[in-house]
Amino acid sequence: MSGTAKAGGTGGLGGAGASGATGSPGGAQGTPPPCTGASPASPATAASPATAGLPASAAEVRAMHRAVELAAANLGVTTPNPTVGCVILDRSGAVVGEGRHEFAGGPHAEVVALRRAGRAAFAGTAVVTLEPCNHHGRTGPCAQALRAAGIRRVVYAVADPTANASGGAESLRAAGISVTGGVLAESARRANRFWLHAVERRRPYITWKFGATLDGRVAAADRSSRWITGEESRRDAHELRARHDAVLVGAGTVRADDPHLGLRHGVTGRAPVRVVLAGDPASLPARARIWDDSAPTVLLSCDQAAGGHLPDRVHQVTVPAGADGRPDVTAALAELSARGVHSLLLEGGPTVAGAFLRAGAVDEVVGYLAPLLLGAGPAALADAGVATLADGIRLDLLSTRTLGRDLRLNALLRGTDTGRDDGHDTHTDTHTHTDTDTRRGAPCA
Ligand SMILES: NC(=O)c1ccc[n+]([C@@H]2O[C@H](COP(=O)([O-])OP(=O)(O)OC[C@H]3O[C@@H](n4cnc5c(N)ncnc54)[C@H](OP(=O)(O)O)[C@@H]3O)[C@@H](O)[C@H]2O)c1
Secondary structure: OOOOOOOOOOOOOOOOOOOOOOOOOOOOOOOOOOOOOOOOOOOOOOOOOOOOOOOOOHHHHHHHHHHHHHHHHOOOOOOOOOOOEEEEEOOOOOEEEEEEOOOOOOOOHHHHHHHHHHHHHOOOEEEEEEOOOOOOOOOOOHHHHHHHOOOOEEEEEEOOOOOOOOOHHHHHHHOOOEEEOOOOHHHHHHHOHHHHHHHHHOOOEEEEEEEEEOOOEOOOOOOOOOOOOOHHHHHHHHHHHHHOOEEEEEHHHHHHHOOOOOOOOOOOOOOOEEEEEOOOHHHOOOOOHHHOOOOOEEEEEOOHHHHOOOOOOOEEEEOOEOOOOOEOHHHHHHHHHHOOOOEEEEOOOHHHHHHHHHOOOOOEEEEEEEOOOOOOOOEOOOOOOOOOHHHOOOEEEEEEEEEOOEEEEEEEEOOOOOOOOOOOOOOOOOOOOOHHHHHOOOOOO
16 A cells, blocks of 8 residues: 555644446445454355456455455544555465554555465465555555565555555566456545545545435524434434544534534544634634634634634634635635645535535535424525526435434535445445334434
């Protein structure tokens, strides 16, 4: 795998090819699957219809599914590094080791998997989600480790796009090792979408998350908004937070809701950097939960002086104004990128959501819809620059799931090119629940 991303660390804030068989979970949440020394042996079999035409055996494709699963489980926790999974097959095609990259500075997935495989790796195959790196970062080159272990074949999913780490496949081929790239590339890209987006597009991957009533309201007419969705949805949303480097709201949400934006509901992990986008910092309260010291807070505005009443610990960054006199979204994102933010969870209200969509700065949407009607109050999305139905922002549905009494919808903006699950049916996350399941959900409070 690649070493540290060129996009840099979290400094300053403290804080293509073939596709194939059925989908594996990209962007998994919750408890990562166990990363054991060796999973039950899965010997090579004749190519199934699902793998026919792939330059990889059935055992290799199965191993790649597992490697993608390992990588996806660590999405968002390896910043500034990519998340990578690796499975080692012995010469008969049986799984003898697996590993994933756990944290920046820690051993790369290939090294972990080789250690677990031990001598069984000799003359075997390494199946890895990202092209093995070829450079000396904080750890040695994986291409060299694979050669030293006597690996005879390497199957990878996604070529390393960074100049300093690429070339691993070439160096392996030069050493006489058989190398195939592009296997389950779409799934592997999705599993590693934050890092790939940051290095390829030079801006964070942005997930817009909201909780709304069935008629699309995110607050009532009197602005009360706690709680529209149930406990299960809120817990899931906190898991999303734990996966993202930063979480952003507009000044309107700070004024209306006094959000804290930390991790609760039993979700643990690294609390994201909190970001407030303000047109008029003077209107922000001097005392608010978001200014506490539980995680870094960044205030992005056009006028730092107007935020002089805020606590010193708030990291104030000046951003040029856009046409409407408010902070320009693209410039604000460049500031976050420069500070090592690879992924951003947009949790703002309708105004900021509209500004981000107008700027083309949303990649994915997670909406929690509660079986509740209000008939009045702000809608989830304000002006997004859409005047007529034909201009509506169409999304590709990735999954639907019931969470307690709520419905969770996950969709991709068209043009988001950091992968989606390979497979015959991309709605891999869709569950059908019985009425009994739905009634058991926590009530909306
Ligand atoms: N259910 C949910 O998921 C959810 C989530 C968040 C909020 N809400 C609800 O949404 C309501 C607040 O809505 P809101 O629209 O005011 O919140 P918002 O979108 O979070 O904040 C809007 C404010 O952001 C600031 N801003 C900074 N740069 C901007 C830019 N480039 N474009 C647009 N705005 C920019 C402006 O502040 P200045 O006024 O300082 O110029 C603007 O008034 C509350 O009732 C809250 O409960 C619901």
